[in-house]
Amino acid sequence: MVNQEHFDDWFERMARLAKEDPEAFEKERLALIEETISQAPPENQEKLRKFQWRIDMERKRAKTPLGACIKLYDMLLDMVYGEGGFLESLQTLKNILTDVKEGRTPTLPSEPEARAKIIPFPADKAKKH
Numbered sequence: 665m666v667n668q669e670h671f672d673d674w675f676e677r678m679a680r681l682a683k684e685d686p687e688a689f690e691k692e693r694l695a696l697i698e699e700t701i702s703q704a705p706p707e708n709q710e711k712l713r714k715f716q717w718r719i720d721m722e723r724k725r726a727k728t729p730l731g732a733c734i735k736l737y738d739m740l741l742d743m744v745y746g747e748g749g750f751l752e753s754l755q756t757l758k759n760i761l762t763d764v765k766e767g768r769t770p771t772l773p774s775e776p777e778a779r780a781k782i783i784p785f786p787a788d789k790a791k792k793h
Contacts, residue, residue: 682689701712719736726732744750756773763770 678689678692681692697716701709701716704712718739722735722739723732726735742749760770760772
C-alpha cells in the first residue's frame with residue numbers, strides 16, 4: 665500500500681511534469697496505464713484496454729480538460745447507477761443468493777428487449793456488387 669506522503673510527492677511530480685514537459689508527462693502516463701493493465705489477470709486485460717481506449721477517446725473529443733473530466737464522471741456514474749450497471753448487478757446477485765439460501769430456484773434476469781428494429785439486407789443487391 666502506498667502511503668499518503670509518497671502519493672503526494674508522486675502527484676506533485678506528475679503535475680509539474682504535465683506543466684513543464686507535456687510530452688514526457690504523456691509518455692509516463694501511458695507507461696503507468698500499461699503497467700497497471702499488465703498487472704491485471706490476463707482474462708481481464710483486453711476489457712481493460714478497451715475501457716482505456718474509450719476513456720482516451722472521450723478525452724480527445726472534449727474541448728477542455730474540464731469537459732473531459734465531466735464526460736468521464738458521467739460515464740462512470742452511468743456504469744455504476746445506469747441500466748445494467750454495477751449496483752443493478754449487485755442487486756441481481758443478492759436476489760439470486762437469497763433465492764438459493766431460501767431453497768428457491770434462482771430467477772435469472774431476462775435479456776433486455778431489443779431497442780431497434782433489424783432490417784434485413786436485400787440478398788439480390790449484395791450479389792450485383
